[in-house]
Amino acid sequence: MKKVGLTYDLKTSYQGKSNDPKDANAEFDHPITIDIIARAIESQGYQVDKIGNVSNLLEKINKLDVDMVLNLSEGLSGRNRESQVPVLLELAGIPFVGGDALTLGLxxxxxxxxxxxxxxxxxTPKFFQVQSADELINRNHFKFPAIVKPRFEGSSKGLSESSRVKNHQELRSQVEYIVDAYKQPALVEEFIxxxxxxxxxxxxxxxxxxxxxxxxxxxxxxxxxxxxxxxxxxxxxxxxxxxxxxxxxxxxxxxxxxxxxxxxxxxxxxxxxxxxxxxxxxxxxxxxxxxxxxxxxxxxxxxxxxxxxxxxxxxxxxxxxxxxxxxxx
Ligand SMILES: Nc1ncnc2c1ncn2[C@@H]1O[C@H](COP(=O)(O)OP(=O)(O)OP(=O)(O)O)[C@@H](O)[C@H]1O
Ligand SMILES: [Mg+2]
Known part of the structure; x- marks a missing residue:
């Protein structure tokens, strides 16, 4: 019977910091979701090894006995966080499901x-990037409404009703919020x-x-x-x-x-x-x-x-x- 390893990040194992935005662990999975996926894999005729997150993988990588890894890990922070598990698996020569480190980072x-x-x-909607709200001073010809998003997040993180901005003042305050709360550049996009x-x-x-x-x-x-x-x-x-x-x-x-x-x-x-x-x-x-x-x-x-x-x-x-x-x- 073929063995499938499972890598993932659990909401329950994320140690939040006091200044985290409230959606900080939005991308991680509930333990129940992982159990359901593990049972689904078994129902398809595979044996399952629940490996856990990137640190667990790093500890066990030389002892792993799996034919394939189903990687669901989103990683903790930074734009390469989703690439960490695939790059380790690639290094160890372990086959895995899904795009490689480059595709995930890109x-x-x-x-x-x-x-x-x-x-x-x-x-794709027209866009520009801002690293700080002061860079907006030279941007007077932009068409409103626009939407302001963090440059590298998913699960609608950083998105609220105030993300759609209708004028310079709203744009400025939303850019300040994204840069400050998510510690990354803001992506300003034409609102479709x-x-x-x-x-x-x-x-x-x-x-x-x-x-x-x-x-x-x-x-x-x-x-x-x-x-x-x-x-x-x-x-x-x-x-x-x-x-x-x-x-x-x-x-x-x-x-x-x-x-x-x-x-x-x-x-x-x-x-x-x-x-x-x-x-x-x-x-x-x-x-x-x-x-x-x-x-x-x-x-x-x-x-x-x-x-x-x-x-x-x-x-x-x-x-x-x-x-x-x-x-x-
Ligand atoms: N340019 C845009 N015009 C209109 N709505 C937009 C635009 N960009 C984003 N949105 C809205 O914000 C949502 C989230 O944006 P996007 O898909 O870019 O980010 P995400 O957080 O990575 O998404 P996901 O929740 O799929 O991981 C979209 O589903 C859409 O409703
Ligand atoms: Mg999306």
Whole structure:
């Protein structure tokens, strides 16, 4: 029986600091989520070794007896945090599911990812970076509204109702907040008013694009100025609609851009691309997640249900893609 190691960060093992923002551990998993994923892997005919986080991996790396690692670890801080587990596994010659250290670092840093999108002709909202609010003094020609995000975070960290800014004063105070609370540059992006979609992908050669999911907030699909904030994730105001009730033309365009983005950053085995579509129907790629959450209530798994695939089968498909890719099947 093949053995699959599991690497992850638990919410419960994160030692918070007193000046942490309240969403500091948003990206980490609940122990229950990890147990459910471990059982799903077992149901697909593998044995599971729960390795834990990057420090646990470092301690055990020379003694590990696994054929493959399913890496769900987000790491603690900095833009290379998601790359730490893959780079150690690569060094030790242990095969792993998902993109490598370069893909994970590149996509966690939203500005680096956007530079790749532009080079590949993938539409993405116009943007600039600010390291401190004082740099804004020379920026008088920017179009409002804009959205201010941390440069390298996920799980909607740093996003609240005040992230959408309508004038210079609001922009300045939000940039100050991001730089100060998240200790990193702020990404200022043109706000795309309209609809929002997120699209999962599984496999390689060729990757399979999953049914398109549309984000609904307060019962509305035309989100206009509404967006996905940290506070909304845990509320029942946000829902996922799948399949998205959109024209064939928009479906085809989103599918094409999803594949192009997945390939541009060299995602492997699975991933998820986030889009906004403006009022005229033009899609923009916001980001790609090469480590989308696999928890049962998350959007990736919701699509599995729509495809009549069980949660367990979807986990099996992702792991199998990696075994095939390494010729270990
Ligand atoms: N340019 C934009 N225009 C409109 N809304 C945006 C824009 N950028 C981000 N948003 C909103 O903020 C949300 C989070 O942004 P984004 O996907 O870039 O960050 P994230 O925190 O990495 O996301 P995730 O929660 O998927 O990990 C988006 O889902 C969207 O609702
Ligand atoms: Mg996102």
């Amino acid at each position: 996509t966690l840093d939203k500005i680096m990812a956007k530079k790749i999108f532009i080079a590949e002709g993938i539409p 008013s309209g609809q929002e979609f997120t699209v999962g992908v599984v496999g390689n050669d060729p990757p399979c694009v999953l049914p398109i999911v549309q984000v609904q907030i307060d019962g509305k699909l035309q989100l206009n100025d509404m967006f996905y904030t940290f506070a909304r994730i845990d509320s029942d105001r946000l829902e996922y609609v799948c399949p998205a009730p959109i024209s064939k033309k928009l479906q085809d365009r989103i599918t094409e851009l999803t594949l192009k983005t997945y390939r541009a950053v060299e995602c492997l085995d699975f991933g998820r691309v986030d889009f906004r579509v403006d009022r005229r129907g033009n899609p923009y790629v916001l980001e790609i997640n090469p480590l989308p959450s696999l928890s049962i209530e998350d959007v990736f798994m919701l699509t599995a249900k729509r495809m009549n695939i069980t949660f367990e089968e979807m986990i099996g498909r992702i792991i199998k893609s990696a075994f095939i890719r390494y010729n270990l099947n």
